[in-house]
Amino acid sequence: MAEAFVILTSEIQAKSPAISFINSNKGKPLLVADNYTFKLNKATTTTKYWICTIKDCAAKVHTDSNNGLMKSVGNHSHLPEKEKLVVREVREKITFLKKFSRP
Numbered sequence: 001m002a003e004a005f006v007i008l009t010s011e012i013q014a015k016s017p018a019i020s021f022i023n024s025n026k027g028k029p030l031l032v033a034d035n036y037t038f039k040l041n042k043a044t045t046t047t048k049y050w051i052c053t054i055k056d057c058a059a060k061v062h063t064d065s066n067n068g069l070m071k072s073v074g075n076h077s078h079l080p081e082k083e084k085l086v087v088r089e090v091r092e093k094i095t096f097l098k099k100f101s102r103p
Contacts, residue, residue, distance in 0.1 A: 003010045005087070013037070017033065018033070018034075018061070019031055019033045019061075019067075019069050019074060020032045020090055021067070022085075022088050022089060023092055024039070025091075028040070030053065030088075031061060031067075032085060033069075033072070033081035034057070034080065035081060035082045035085060036052060036059065036076055036080055037049060037052070037053045037081065037084075037085065037088075038050035038052055038053060038059075038060070038061050038083065039040075039053050040053060041060075043065075045065065046064065046065055047062055047063070047064060047065070047070065048062070048063045048064070048065065048067070049062055050063065054075060054076075054077070054078050056077065057074075057076055057077045057078060058074035058075065058076075058077065059073070059074045059075060059076045059077075060072070060073040060074055076100070
């Protein structure tokens with residue numbers, strides 16, 4: 001029985017997207033999974049509920065309070081936005097460098 005659990009857990013982890021976090025233009029956290037961005041919709045003491053940043057997209061992600069991926073719900077109604085992510089990351093780096101390079 002324990003072997004089946006280990007196999008199932010490893011299969012779920014292999015299919016799970018790697019997640020990371022960036023900041024929005026307003027400084028709020030955005031979750032990034034498989035080149036899609038999600039904004040925080042609701043948070044409880046145990047779970048954070050994220051929704052896709054594209055209006056009318058049904059994709060959602062649930063994380064635990066430590067930002068560990070719990071599950072993905074629904075499918076995206078649009079293509080990934082890799083280019084927008086690259087722009088956001090560069091913008092975030094520039095903002096960070098501006099903050100710490102001032103005399």
